Amino acid sequence: MKANVVDARGRACPEPVLLTKKALEVYKEGVDVVVDNVTARENIKRFAKNSGYNVDVKEENGDIILIIRKE
Amino acid sequence: MGDKKLIIINGLIVGFLSALLVKFGNPINMGICVACFIRDTVGGLGLHRAELVQYVRPEIIGIVLGAFLMSYGKRDFQTRGGSSPLTRFVLGFIVMIGALMFLGCPLRMVLRLAGGDLNALFGIVGFAFGIFIGIKFLNKGFTLKRTYNLNKAEGYIFPIINLILLVLLISGSTLLIFSQKGPGSQHAPILLALLVGLVVGAFAQRTRLCMVGGIRDLILFKDWYLLSGFIAIFIAALLGNIAFGVFNLGFVKQPVAHTDGLWNFLGMALAGFGSVLLGGCPMRQLILAGEGNIDSVISILGMATGAAFAHNFKLASSPQGPTVNGKIAVIIGFIVVALIGYFNIEKNLTFKVKGDVKVEG
Numbered sequence: 001m002k003a004n005v006v007d008a009r010g011r012a013c014p015e016p017v018l019l020t021k022k023a024l025e026v027y028k029e030g031v032d033v034v035v036d037n038v039t040a041r042e043n044i045k046r047f048a049k050n051s052g053y054n055v056d057v058k059e060e061n062g063d064i065i066l067i068i069r070k071e
Numbered sequence: 072m073g074d075k076k077l078i079i080i081n082g083l084i085v086g087f088l089s090a091l092l093v094k095f096g097n098p099i100n101m102g103i104c105v106a107c108f109i110r111d112t113v114g115g116l117g118l119h120r121a122e123l124v125q126y127v128r129p130e131i132i133g134i135v136l137g138a139f140l141m142s143y144g145k146r147d148f149q150t151r152g153g154s155s156p157l158t159r160f161v162l163g164f165i166v167m168i169g170a171l172m173f174l175g176c177p178l179r180m181v182l183r184l185a186g187g188d189l190n191a192l193f194g195i196v197g198f199a200f201g202i203f204i205g206i207k208f209l210n211k212g213f214t215l216k217r218t219y220n221l222n223k224a225e226g227y228i229f230p231i232i233n234l235i236l237l238v239l240l241i242s243g244s245t246l247l248i249f250s251q252k253g254p255g256s257q258h259a260p261i262l263l264a265l266l267v268g269l270v271v272g273a274f275a276q277r278t279r280l281c282m283v284g285g286i287r288d289l290i291l292f293k294d295w296y297l298l299s300g301f302i303a304i305f306i307a308a309l310l311g312n313i314a315f316g317v318f319n320l321g322f323v324k325q326p327v328a329h330t331d332g333l334w335n336f337l338g339m340a341l342a343g344f345g346s347v348l349l350g351g352c353p354m355r356q357l358i359l360a361g362e363g364n365i366d367s368v369i370s371i372l373g374m375a376t377g378a379a380f381a382h383n384f385k386l387a388s389s390p391q392g393p394t395v396n397g398k399i400a401v402i403i404g405f406i407v408v409a410l411i412g413y414f415n416i417e418k419n420l421t422f423k424v425k426g427d428v429k430v431e432g
Binding site for chain 1: 151154217288293
Protein backbone atom coordinates (compact mmCIF):
# COMPACT_ATOMS: atom_id res chain seq x y z
CA MET A 1 0.00 0.00 0.00
CA LYS A 2 1.26 3.44 -0.87
CA ALA A 3 1.39 5.81 1.99
CA ASN A 4 2.44 9.33 2.79
CA VAL A 5 5.90 9.28 4.29
CA VAL A 6 7.23 11.80 6.75
CA ASP A 7 11.00 11.87 7.03
CA ALA A 8 11.85 13.01 10.55
CA ARG A 9 15.32 11.49 10.72
CA GLY A 10 17.88 13.49 12.64
CA ARG A 11 15.23 15.67 14.25
CA ALA A 12 15.31 16.18 18.00
CA CYS A 13 12.12 15.87 19.98
CA PRO A 14 9.54 17.28 19.95
CA GLU A 15 10.00 18.03 16.24
CA PRO A 16 9.24 14.50 14.96
CA VAL A 17 6.02 14.47 16.98
CA LEU A 18 5.05 17.91 15.70
CA LEU A 19 5.70 16.82 12.10
CA THR A 20 3.59 13.71 12.68
CA LYS A 21 0.82 15.80 14.19
CA LYS A 22 0.81 18.17 11.24
CA ALA A 23 0.85 15.29 8.76
CA LEU A 24 -2.07 13.58 10.49
CA GLU A 25 -4.07 16.80 10.36
CA VAL A 26 -3.80 16.63 6.57
CA TYR A 27 -3.86 12.85 6.08
CA LYS A 28 -6.33 11.70 8.68
CA GLU A 29 -6.29 8.07 7.52
CA GLY A 30 -2.64 7.69 8.47
CA VAL A 31 1.00 8.22 7.49
CA ASP A 32 4.36 6.49 7.71
CA VAL A 33 7.03 8.27 9.72
CA VAL A 34 10.75 7.53 9.43
CA VAL A 35 12.87 8.32 12.49
CA ASP A 36 16.31 7.26 13.67
CA ASN A 37 16.22 7.33 17.43
CA VAL A 38 14.37 5.58 20.22
CA THR A 39 13.14 8.77 21.87
CA ALA A 40 11.35 9.87 18.71
CA ARG A 41 9.92 6.37 18.24
CA GLU A 42 8.48 6.27 21.75
CA ASN A 43 7.14 9.83 21.64
CA ILE A 44 5.43 9.38 18.28
CA LYS A 45 4.01 6.01 19.30
CA ARG A 46 2.51 7.53 22.42
CA PHE A 47 1.16 10.53 20.56
CA ALA A 48 -0.42 8.41 17.79
CA LYS A 49 -2.01 6.00 20.24
CA ASN A 50 -3.38 8.86 22.34
CA SER A 51 -4.88 10.29 19.16
CA GLY A 52 -6.67 7.04 18.31
CA TYR A 53 -4.29 5.46 15.80
CA ASN A 54 -2.71 2.02 15.53
CA VAL A 55 1.06 1.95 15.29
CA ASP A 56 3.27 -0.72 13.72
CA VAL A 57 7.04 -0.45 13.96
CA LYS A 58 9.52 -1.73 11.36
CA GLU A 59 13.29 -1.40 11.31
CA GLU A 60 15.18 -0.92 8.08
CA ASN A 61 18.92 -0.20 7.79
CA GLY A 62 19.06 1.47 11.17
CA ASP A 63 15.99 3.58 10.45
CA ILE A 64 12.79 3.11 12.37
CA ILE A 65 9.58 3.24 10.36
CA LEU A 66 6.34 3.87 12.21
CA ILE A 67 3.26 2.86 10.29
CA ILE A 68 0.41 4.89 11.71
CA ARG A 69 -3.14 3.98 10.68
CA LYS A 70 -6.62 4.92 11.81
CA GLU A 71 -8.05 2.22 14.10
CA MET B 72 0.05 1.89 31.30
CA GLY B 73 3.38 0.35 32.31
CA ASP B 74 5.33 3.19 30.80
CA LYS B 75 3.68 5.78 32.95
CA LYS B 76 4.17 3.74 36.09
CA LEU B 77 7.90 3.67 35.42
CA ILE B 78 8.25 7.43 35.10
CA ILE B 79 6.20 7.97 38.26
CA ILE B 80 8.53 5.60 40.12
CA ASN B 81 11.45 7.45 38.56
CA GLY B 82 10.07 10.75 39.80
CA LEU B 83 9.44 9.40 43.28
CA ILE B 84 13.02 8.12 43.46
CA VAL B 85 14.49 11.44 42.28
CA GLY B 86 12.38 13.35 44.79
CA PHE B 87 13.23 11.07 47.69
CA LEU B 88 16.96 10.88 46.90
CA SER B 89 17.07 14.68 46.66
CA ALA B 90 15.62 14.96 50.16
CA LEU B 91 18.11 12.33 51.30
CA LEU B 92 21.08 14.28 49.93
CA VAL B 93 19.94 17.31 51.93
CA LYS B 94 19.75 15.13 55.03
CA PHE B 95 23.34 14.06 54.38
CA GLY B 96 24.77 17.50 53.84
CA ASN B 97 23.65 19.19 50.62
CA PRO B 98 22.22 22.73 50.95
CA ILE B 99 18.52 22.76 51.84
CA ASN B 100 16.16 22.37 48.85
CA MET B 101 19.24 21.60 46.77
CA GLY B 102 19.43 17.83 46.85
CA ILE B 103 19.98 18.08 43.13
CA CYS B 104 20.15 21.29 41.13
CA VAL B 105 21.70 20.84 37.73
CA ALA B 106 22.24 24.56 37.12
CA CYS B 107 23.70 25.21 40.60
CA PHE B 108 25.86 22.10 40.44
CA ILE B 109 27.28 22.91 37.02
CA ARG B 110 28.03 26.36 38.42
CA ASP B 111 29.69 24.83 41.51
CA THR B 112 31.73 22.49 39.31
CA VAL B 113 32.89 25.37 37.13
CA GLY B 114 33.90 27.16 40.34
CA GLY B 115 35.67 24.05 41.64
CA LEU B 116 37.76 24.18 38.49
CA GLY B 117 38.62 27.78 39.22
CA LEU B 118 36.78 29.22 36.23
CA HIS B 119 34.93 31.75 38.38
CA ARG B 120 35.88 33.44 41.62
CA ALA B 121 32.73 33.19 43.73
CA GLU B 122 34.29 31.59 46.80
CA LEU B 123 31.01 30.34 48.24
CA VAL B 124 30.09 28.15 45.30
CA GLN B 125 33.15 26.13 44.31
CA TYR B 126 32.90 22.35 44.46
CA VAL B 127 33.04 19.67 41.78
CA ARG B 128 29.65 18.06 42.33
CA PRO B 129 29.64 14.27 42.06
CA GLU B 130 25.89 14.30 41.34
CA ILE B 131 26.54 15.79 37.90
CA ILE B 132 29.28 13.26 37.16
CA GLY B 133 26.99 10.46 38.34
CA ILE B 134 24.07 11.54 36.16
CA VAL B 135 26.25 11.65 33.05
CA LEU B 136 27.94 8.32 33.77
CA GLY B 137 24.67 6.67 34.81
CA ALA B 138 23.04 7.70 31.55
CA PHE B 139 26.15 6.57 29.65
CA LEU B 140 26.22 3.12 31.24
CA MET B 141 22.48 2.56 30.88
CA SER B 142 22.38 3.67 27.26
CA TYR B 143 25.45 1.61 26.49
CA GLY B 144 23.98 -1.49 28.12
CA LYS B 145 20.65 -1.02 26.36
CA ARG B 146 22.30 -0.29 23.01
CA ASP B 147 20.77 3.19 22.95
CA PHE B 148 24.17 4.85 22.92
CA GLN B 149 24.47 6.72 19.65
CA THR B 150 26.97 9.45 18.86
CA ARG B 151 25.31 12.25 16.98
CA GLY B 152 25.61 15.99 16.60
CA GLY B 153 25.86 18.88 14.23
CA SER B 154 22.50 20.50 14.86
CA SER B 155 23.30 24.23 15.09
CA PRO B 156 26.10 23.85 17.67
CA LEU B 157 26.88 27.51 18.32
CA THR B 158 23.20 28.40 18.63
CA ARG B 159 22.85 25.65 21.22
CA PHE B 160 25.89 26.98 23.07
CA VAL B 161 24.30 30.44 23.25
CA LEU B 162 20.94 29.02 24.34
CA GLY B 163 22.67 26.99 27.07
CA PHE B 164 24.48 30.13 28.22
CA ILE B 165 21.23 32.07 28.44
CA VAL B 166 19.31 29.26 30.17
CA MET B 167 21.99 29.41 32.87
CA ILE B 168 21.64 33.19 33.23
CA GLY B 169 17.89 32.74 33.72
CA ALA B 170 18.34 29.89 36.18
CA LEU B 171 20.86 31.84 38.27
CA MET B 172 18.52 34.84 38.35
CA PHE B 173 15.95 32.54 40.00
CA LEU B 174 18.62 30.47 41.80
CA GLY B 175 17.86 27.02 40.52
CA CYS B 176 17.22 24.84 37.50
CA PRO B 177 13.70 23.57 36.80
CA LEU B 178 14.38 20.53 38.98
CA ARG B 179 15.42 22.66 41.94
CA MET B 180 12.37 24.83 41.35
CA VAL B 181 10.21 21.79 42.11
CA LEU B 182 12.42 20.82 45.05
CA ARG B 183 12.18 24.36 46.45
CA LEU B 184 8.42 24.24 46.33
CA ALA B 185 8.53 20.81 47.97
CA GLY B 186 10.58 22.37 50.77
CA GLY B 187 7.90 25.01 51.35
CA ASP B 188 9.69 27.83 49.51
CA LEU B 189 6.72 29.71 48.05
CA ASN B 190 8.97 31.97 45.96
CA ALA B 191 9.21 28.98 43.65
CA LEU B 192 5.56 29.55 42.71
CA PHE B 193 6.60 32.68 40.80
CA GLY B 194 9.30 30.56 39.19
CA ILE B 195 6.86 27.85 38.09
CA VAL B 196 4.39 30.35 36.61
CA GLY B 197 7.28 32.04 34.80
CA PHE B 198 8.65 28.69 33.65
CA ALA B 199 5.29 27.67 32.18
CA PHE B 200 5.00 31.10 30.54
CA GLY B 201 8.45 30.76 28.97
CA ILE B 202 7.57 27.31 27.66
CA PHE B 203 4.32 28.70 26.25
CA ILE B 204 6.25 31.34 24.29
CA GLY B 205 8.73 28.72 23.07
CA ILE B 206 5.89 26.54 21.81
CA LYS B 207 4.64 29.43 19.67
CA PHE B 208 7.97 29.25 17.86
CA LEU B 209 7.86 25.44 17.61
CA ASN B 210 4.41 25.62 16.05
CA LYS B 211 5.62 28.16 13.52
CA GLY B 212 8.28 25.69 12.39
CA PHE B 213 11.27 26.48 14.63
CA THR B 214 14.05 23.96 14.17
CA LEU B 215 17.77 23.78 14.88
CA LYS B 216 18.01 21.41 11.88
CA ARG B 217 18.90 17.79 11.89
CA THR B 218 21.70 15.95 13.64
CA TYR B 219 24.05 13.51 12.00
CA ASN B 220 25.72 10.30 13.07
CA LEU B 221 29.31 10.82 14.18
CA ASN B 222 32.16 8.49 15.04
CA LYS B 223 31.53 6.62 18.27
CA ALA B 224 34.76 7.95 19.78
CA GLU B 225 33.36 11.48 19.78
CA GLY B 226 30.58 10.31 22.08
CA TYR B 227 33.00 8.82 24.62
CA ILE B 228 34.80 12.10 25.24
CA PHE B 229 32.25 13.70 27.55
CA PRO B 230 31.85 10.64 29.82
CA ILE B 231 35.66 10.39 29.96
CA ILE B 232 35.95 14.05 30.99
CA ASN B 233 33.52 13.32 33.79
CA LEU B 234 35.52 10.27 34.81
CA ILE B 235 38.65 12.43 35.05
CA LEU B 236 36.79 14.96 37.19
CA LEU B 237 35.71 12.12 39.44
CA VAL B 238 39.28 10.90 39.89
CA LEU B 239 40.45 14.45 40.71
CA LEU B 240 37.60 14.83 43.20
CA ILE B 241 38.08 11.50 44.98
CA SER B 242 41.82 12.04 45.23
CA GLY B 243 41.17 15.49 46.73
CA SER B 244 43.43 16.98 44.10
CA THR B 245 44.93 20.38 44.90
CA LEU B 246 44.06 21.38 41.34
CA LEU B 247 40.46 21.76 42.48
CA ILE B 248 39.03 24.47 44.70
CA PHE B 249 36.81 23.46 47.60
CA SER B 250 34.59 26.15 49.17
CA GLN B 251 35.30 26.59 52.86
CA LYS B 252 31.91 28.16 53.59
CA GLY B 253 28.60 28.82 51.87
CA PRO B 254 26.57 26.43 49.71
CA GLY B 255 29.71 25.06 48.03
CA SER B 256 30.98 23.77 51.37
CA GLN B 257 27.72 21.95 52.08
CA HIS B 258 27.67 18.57 50.48
CA ALA B 259 26.78 14.96 51.07
CA PRO B 260 29.63 12.40 51.12
CA ILE B 261 31.13 11.95 47.65
CA LEU B 262 30.21 8.30 47.32
CA LEU B 263 26.57 8.83 48.27
CA ALA B 264 26.20 11.80 45.94
CA LEU B 265 27.82 9.86 43.12
CA LEU B 266 25.55 6.88 43.72
CA VAL B 267 22.45 9.07 43.68
CA GLY B 268 23.64 10.64 40.43
CA LEU B 269 24.21 7.22 38.86
CA VAL B 270 20.74 5.99 39.84
CA VAL B 271 19.05 9.19 38.66
CA GLY B 272 21.00 9.26 35.40
CA ALA B 273 20.41 5.59 34.58
CA PHE B 274 16.72 5.71 35.44
CA ALA B 275 16.00 9.00 33.68
CA GLN B 276 17.77 7.67 30.59
CA ARG B 277 15.06 5.03 30.34
CA THR B 278 12.08 7.25 31.11
CA ARG B 279 13.34 10.45 29.38
CA LEU B 280 12.27 12.42 32.45
CA CYS B 281 12.36 16.13 31.63
CA MET B 282 10.95 19.15 33.40
CA VAL B 283 10.53 21.30 30.29
CA GLY B 284 9.13 18.40 28.31
CA GLY B 285 6.44 17.86 30.95
CA ILE B 286 4.73 21.21 30.53
CA ARG B 287 5.55 21.36 26.81
CA ASP B 288 3.94 18.01 25.98
CA LEU B 289 0.88 18.84 28.04
CA ILE B 290 0.31 22.08 26.13
CA LEU B 291 1.29 20.70 22.71
CA PHE B 292 -0.11 17.19 22.76
CA LYS B 293 -2.29 16.99 25.90
CA ASP B 294 0.18 14.32 27.01
CA TRP B 295 0.69 13.86 30.75
CA TYR B 296 3.52 11.32 30.51
CA LEU B 297 6.52 13.51 31.33
CA LEU B 298 4.58 15.80 33.65
CA SER B 299 3.58 12.83 35.81
CA GLY B 300 7.29 12.33 36.59
CA PHE B 301 7.55 16.00 37.49
CA ILE B 302 4.61 15.74 39.91
CA ALA B 303 6.01 12.54 41.42
CA ILE B 304 9.29 14.35 42.21
CA PHE B 305 7.33 17.03 44.03
CA ILE B 306 5.32 14.57 46.11
CA ALA B 307 8.29 12.42 47.14
CA ALA B 308 10.49 15.42 47.95
CA LEU B 309 7.65 17.00 49.95
CA LEU B 310 7.17 13.85 52.03
CA GLY B 311 10.93 13.43 52.41
CA ASN B 312 11.38 17.03 53.55
CA ILE B 313 8.59 16.70 56.09
CA ALA B 314 10.03 13.42 57.35
CA PHE B 315 13.54 14.88 57.68
CA GLY B 316 12.17 18.03 59.35
CA VAL B 317 13.40 20.58 56.80
CA PHE B 318 9.99 21.59 55.44
CA ASN B 319 9.49 25.31 56.07
CA LEU B 320 6.50 27.03 54.49
CA GLY B 321 6.82 30.70 53.56
CA PHE B 322 8.44 33.36 51.41
CA VAL B 323 11.16 34.84 53.62
CA LYS B 324 14.43 33.38 54.87
CA GLN B 325 14.30 30.47 52.43
CA PRO B 326 17.69 28.84 51.83
CA VAL B 327 19.60 29.98 48.74
CA ALA B 328 16.61 31.98 47.47
CA HIS B 329 15.40 35.56 47.23
CA THR B 330 11.93 37.08 47.48
CA ASP B 331 11.80 39.23 44.34
CA GLY B 332 8.72 37.74 42.69
CA LEU B 333 9.02 39.58 39.39
CA TRP B 334 12.59 38.47 38.77
CA ASN B 335 11.92 34.94 39.97
CA PHE B 336 9.19 34.89 37.34
CA LEU B 337 11.35 36.40 34.60
CA GLY B 338 14.40 34.26 35.40
CA MET B 339 12.49 31.01 35.03
CA ALA B 340 10.54 32.33 32.04
CA LEU B 341 13.88 32.84 30.31
CA ALA B 342 15.11 29.40 31.37
CA GLY B 343 11.88 27.79 30.12
CA PHE B 344 11.90 29.68 26.82
CA GLY B 345 15.54 28.78 26.09
CA SER B 346 15.11 25.17 27.20
CA VAL B 347 12.15 24.57 24.91
CA LEU B 348 14.21 25.69 21.95
CA LEU B 349 17.02 23.39 23.15
CA GLY B 350 14.54 20.51 23.41
CA GLY B 351 14.96 19.80 27.10
CA CYS B 352 15.76 21.05 30.59
CA PRO B 353 19.35 21.13 31.94
CA MET B 354 18.97 17.68 33.52
CA ARG B 355 17.75 16.21 30.25
CA GLN B 356 20.76 17.75 28.51
CA LEU B 357 23.07 15.89 30.93
CA ILE B 358 21.30 12.60 30.20
CA LEU B 359 21.45 13.12 26.44
CA ALA B 360 25.13 14.08 26.71
CA GLY B 361 25.76 10.73 28.42
CA GLU B 362 23.97 8.96 25.56
CA GLY B 363 26.40 10.40 23.03
CA ASN B 364 24.43 13.47 21.99
CA ILE B 365 27.09 16.05 21.19
CA ASP B 366 24.47 18.78 20.67
CA SER B 367 23.64 18.40 24.34
CA VAL B 368 27.34 18.42 25.28
CA ILE B 369 27.63 21.77 23.52
CA SER B 370 24.55 23.03 25.38
CA ILE B 371 26.15 22.01 28.67
CA LEU B 372 29.40 23.74 27.76
CA GLY B 373 27.27 26.81 27.05
CA MET B 374 25.66 26.50 30.47
CA ALA B 375 29.04 26.06 32.15
CA THR B 376 30.40 29.14 30.40
CA GLY B 377 27.21 31.03 31.28
CA ALA B 378 27.69 30.05 34.93
CA ALA B 379 31.26 31.36 34.96
CA PHE B 380 30.19 34.65 33.38
CA ALA B 381 27.19 34.88 35.72
CA HIS B 382 29.58 35.12 38.67
CA ASN B 383 32.43 36.97 37.01
CA PHE B 384 30.04 39.66 35.73
CA LYS B 385 27.85 39.63 38.87
CA LEU B 386 24.73 38.49 37.04
CA ALA B 387 23.74 35.75 39.49
CA SER B 388 21.29 36.60 42.26
CA SER B 389 22.09 36.07 45.92
CA PRO B 390 19.76 35.67 48.93
CA GLN B 391 19.81 39.51 49.03
CA GLY B 392 18.11 39.53 45.63
CA PRO B 393 18.89 40.05 41.97
CA THR B 394 21.65 42.38 40.78
CA VAL B 395 21.25 45.24 38.31
CA ASN B 396 23.67 43.48 35.96
CA GLY B 397 21.61 40.32 36.25
CA LYS B 398 18.39 42.12 35.32
CA ILE B 399 20.04 43.63 32.26
CA ALA B 400 21.42 40.23 31.28
CA VAL B 401 18.00 38.58 31.57
CA ILE B 402 16.41 41.25 29.37
CA ILE B 403 19.16 40.84 26.77
CA GLY B 404 18.67 37.09 27.10
CA PHE B 405 14.99 37.37 26.13
CA ILE B 406 15.88 39.43 23.08
CA VAL B 407 18.57 36.99 21.97
CA VAL B 408 16.40 33.89 22.44
CA ALA B 409 13.55 35.57 20.55
CA LEU B 410 15.94 36.42 17.70
CA ILE B 411 17.25 32.84 17.65
CA GLY B 412 13.65 31.65 17.58
CA TYR B 413 12.70 33.95 14.76
CA PHE B 414 15.69 33.29 12.53
CA ASN B 415 15.41 29.51 12.81
CA ILE B 416 11.84 29.21 11.61
CA GLU B 417 11.61 27.08 8.52
CA LYS B 418 9.18 28.97 6.37
CA ASN B 419 8.78 26.24 3.75
CA LEU B 420 7.44 23.80 6.29
CA THR B 421 3.90 24.00 4.90
CA PHE B 422 3.13 20.34 4.85
CA LYS B 423 2.86 18.71 1.49
CA VAL B 424 3.05 14.96 1.52
CA LYS B 425 2.05 13.13 -1.59
CA GLY B 426 1.47 9.42 -2.07
CA ASP B 427 4.68 7.45 -1.78
CA VAL B 428 6.83 10.54 -1.99
CA LYS B 429 9.31 11.08 0.78
CA VAL B 430 9.13 14.55 2.18
CA GLU B 431 12.03 15.96 4.09
CA GLY B 432 10.14 17.59 6.96
